Amino acid sequence: MKAFKRIAAAILAITMIFALAACGQKSEPAPQQGDQGSQQTQQPAADSGKKDLIYVGFVQVGAESDWRMANTKSMQETFTEANGFKFEMVDAQQKTENQIKAIRDFIQKEVDYIVLAPNTEAGWDTVLGEAKEAGIPVIIVDRMIQTNDDSLFTAWVGSNFKQEGYDAVDALAEALRRKGIDPTKEEINIVTLQGTMGSSAQIGRTEGFAEKMKEYPNWKMLDKQSGDFTQEKGQEVMESFLKSYPDIDAVVAENDNMAFGAINAIKAAGKTCGPKGEITIVSFDAVKAAFEAMIAGDLDVSVECNPLHGPRVKEIIEKLEAGQPVDKIAYVKEGVFFAAEAAEIMPTRAY
Numbered sequence: 001m002k003a004f005k006r007i008a009a010a011i012l013a014i015t016m017i018f019a020l021a022a023c024g025q026k027s028e029p030a031p032q033q034g035d036q037g038s039q040q041t042q043q044p045a046a047d048s049g050k051k052d053l054i055y056v057g058f059v060q061v062g063a064e065s066d067w068r069m070a071n072t073k074s075m076q077e078t079f080t081e082a083n084g085f086k087f088e089m090v091d092a093q094q095k096t097e098n099q100i101k102a103i104r105d106f107i108q109k110e111v112d113y114i115v116l117a118p119n120t121e122a123g124w125d126t127v128l129g130e131a132k133e134a135g136i137p138v139i140i141v142d143r144m145i146q147t148n149d150d151s152l153f154t155a156w157v158g159s160n161f162k163q164e165g166y167d168a169v170d171a172l173a174e175a176l177r178r179k180g181i182d183p184t185k186e187e188i189n190i191v192t193l194q195g196t197m198g199s200s201a202q203i204g205r206t207e208g209f210a211e212k213m214k215e216y217p218n219w220k221m222l223d224k225q226s227g228d229f230t231q232e233k234g235q236e237v238m239e240s241f242l243k244s245y246p247d248i249d250a251v252v253a254e255n256d257n258m259a260f261g262a263i264n265a266i267k268a269a270g271k272t273c274g275p276k277g278e279i280t281i282v283s284f285d286a287v288k289a290a291f292e293a294m295i296a297g298d299l300d301v302s303v304e305c306n307p308l309h310g311p312r313v314k315e316i317i318e319k320l321e322a323g324q325p326v327d328k329i330a331y332v333k334e335g336v337f338f339a340a341e342a343a344e345i346m347p348t349r350a351y
């Protein structure tokens with residue numbers, strides 16, 4: 001972090017002057033390793049004549065979904081040289097161990113900030129402890145980590161995935177109503193295509209849906225299985241669900257891409273889906289392709305998950321550089337979009 005380096009240099013210089021002058025006054029203590037996000041006074045850059053770029057190392061989950069691509073684009077378009085950043089991204093190919101390795105590489109490279117989009121929640125304490133030791137602030141985006149030590153990260157910004165799960169229950173009830181089905185009376189057989197097991201997006205959406213679904217004792221969860229947030233695996237899982245369960249009324253796809261796979265499987269099985277079809281589909285993300293699927297009459301509703309974190313992370317870094325406090329936890333506001341409104345809303349969508 002440039003601010004720490006500048007502060008350390010300034011303090012060292014002041015200490016030396018005071019020592020030489022033997023004036024007996026004490027200098028301020030040097031910043032401690034891992035003293036992340038604390039209030040610091042910004043010192044002017046060393047007399048280099050040009051402003052240093054802030055070096056950001058971004059540890060991305062992968063490229064598994066339209067959401068993820070939009071998230072990567074948001075980061076790449078934000079952390080440009082023109083905006084004052086040197087930006088490096090690692091695509092971890094949906095493997096947590098690749099992310100841990102990427103963090104260690106960024107520590108070696110002495111980046112100023114590590115931005116982590118964790119694949120799964122568990123197992124971060126050791127490597128984030130190493131980043132803390134190195135004095136590199138870690139900003140977490142999108143999904144969260146499990147830890148008992150919140151000094152391991154400086155700030156987190158992302159979605160309230162459990163709330164999204166609650167919203168999906170309301171969305172399914174409303175989508176059924178719009179089809180003339182009373183969600184409180186008729187038996188509704190549901191299957192869920194889960195995201196990457198152990199990821200916050202999967203945990204929150206699965207738990208939120210299960211909890212709120214209790215309001216409808218007539219709803220039955222037939223099965224849940226992971227499609228790892230990809231269209232291909234979502235389609236495979238849906239194909240096997242269709243073989244095992246001839247009476248599926250609703251599909252909860254924990255992201256839009258798995259819903260696209262489910263739509264393919266449903267059509268290939270000779271069944272129909274969407275607002276006028278036999279099977280109601282609720283998904284998460286609300287990417288542009290989901291609006292297209294809603295307009296085409298294949299998808300009933302999508303619960304938004306906003307991927308545009310680039311500007312949000314930039315604001316956090318700028319505040320830290322200026323020695324200002326940042327919110328430790330910041331949730332993004334999100335909506336729910338139904339097929340009937342999709343055509344009108346789609347032109348206003350940014351991703």
Ligand code: AHR
Pocket residue numbers: 064065066067068142143201229254255256257284285305
């Ligand atoms: O963590 C956000 C989730 O990850 C999105 O819902 C999904 O599409 C992505 O892969």
